Amino acid sequence: MKEESLLLDVFRAYYDARKHKRNTHSQLEFEFNLEENLVKLYEELRDRTYKVGRSVCFITGNSVKREVFAAHFRDRVVHHLLYNYTAPIFERTFIADSYSCRKGMGTLYGVQRFEHHLRACSDNWKRSCYVLKLDIRGYFMHIVRQKLYDQVMGTLWRYAGRKNSMGRYWADVLDYSLLEYLMREIIFNDPTFDCEMRGTSKDWEGLPYNKSLFHVPEGRGLPIGNLTSQLFSNVYLNVLDQFVKRTLGERYYGRYVDDFFIVGTDRKRLSQLIPQLRGFLEKELELTLHPDKVFLQQVYKGSAFLGIFVKPHRRYLLRKIKSRISERMAKMNRHLSDRKVDRNRLLYISCVANSYMGYMRHMACHRFKHLLVERNASFCKMGDFRGEKLVFVPFIAGRDVMKQGK
DSSP, X not given: OOHHHHHHHHHHHHHHHTTTOTTXXXXXXXXXXXXXXXXXXXXXXXXXXXXXXXXXXXXXXXSSOEEEEEOOHHHHHHHHHHHHHHHHHHHHHSOTTBOTTOTTOSHHHHHHHHHHHHHHHTTTTTSOOEEEEEEBTTTGGGOBHHHHHHXXXXXXXXXXXXXOTTSOBHHHHSOXXXXXXXXXXXXXXXXXXXXXEOSOGXXXXXXXXXXXXTSSOTTBOOOBTOHHHHHHHHHHHHHHHXXXXXXXXXXXXXXXXXXXXXXXXXXXXXXXXXXXXXHHIIIIIOOOXXXXXXXXXXXXXXXXXXXXXXXXXXXXXXXXXXXXHHHHHHHHHHHHTSTTOOHHXXXXXXXXXXXXXXXXXXXXXXXXXXXXXXXXTHHHHHEEEXXXXXXEEEOTTSXXXXXXXX
16 A cells, blocks of 8 residues: 555545445546546545545434435545455454454344354254343444544554565555544544435434434444444454453354344353443443343244344244335335336346345245235236246346337
8 A cells, every 4th residue: 555556546446436336426426527536536645635525414214213424425435445455454353253244244144143153052952042132222323433543543553563465564565654544534523514414304303312423422423324334333343252252252152233142051141241241341342232122032932133033943034124125025016017117227126126035035934925926916017026936037128128118
């Protein structure tokens, strides 16, 4: 990351940032004068004059509302640049059972690991064991920025004298002065300042105060929606991961963002861990456990994690997840009933439908999948669900669809 390669790295970060973000307003605006904007951004980074721009704030979700701050595309390029530089170092510090926002991992991987721990601790469901599930209250909104900055830079400086996968020292590869500058600008930036509000005031009704950056104490909180926030959230709770694995010696442990679990055969010991974990979080990270989301139960009765209810030898979708899928499929079905649907829209809807069908292949929900097909008749007019896996194949080659797409 020396100065001569910084411009090339900025261009690479741009191509990473625009993936799945094509045709957005800020992306098109930035791309209108692409080379000029990238060179200008490079010069600001080189001269240490870069400042985080204005964010767009809106509410997403129906049953569970979340306040999202979307950064301008120009800032997202910088986020990807910083991620590309630092993620390889942070990945070396994470435990294997930290699932969120990591390449090759995700919710399905987290569920599979959760089931693996249940099976391993119970000797393939033959032995009685228990699972302790915990959640952190308003996690993103209560991250202490100064603590986060100290953790991030402490880890980066600790690896400065170590070699990377290419055999070069990190201090020779990375420009640590630029890293410190960008970390300060991004971590301590207040996205609520001069932000653009989308939606109406009614959208914020029902959102708890502790889940809004507009009401958190000064020096706390990270914006949900940024790539850097996802990375920093793992770095901040890596301290908890190390405490549970190294100090407490818990073998069957896993975490997805702020949801984590511990599986064990001794119910009393698991219950005794709750005050230890609560005290550690409050002392070291200034976070609190959610009092209404502490669950300790026997494994054979089943346990939910990441929207999946896991029982011996089978998995089920939770009702709320089924409801979300049903609502989304019904909405797409209404779009397909419109004769003006074009080719690109049909392809997008088919990708969404197949993603749901593919995800449900890993669950015991065969009846629910067939029920979705029966309820959404318009799908069969524009395509067909084929095979045992119910893959949706749109009639792209059909004369009517092609005419509508012109």
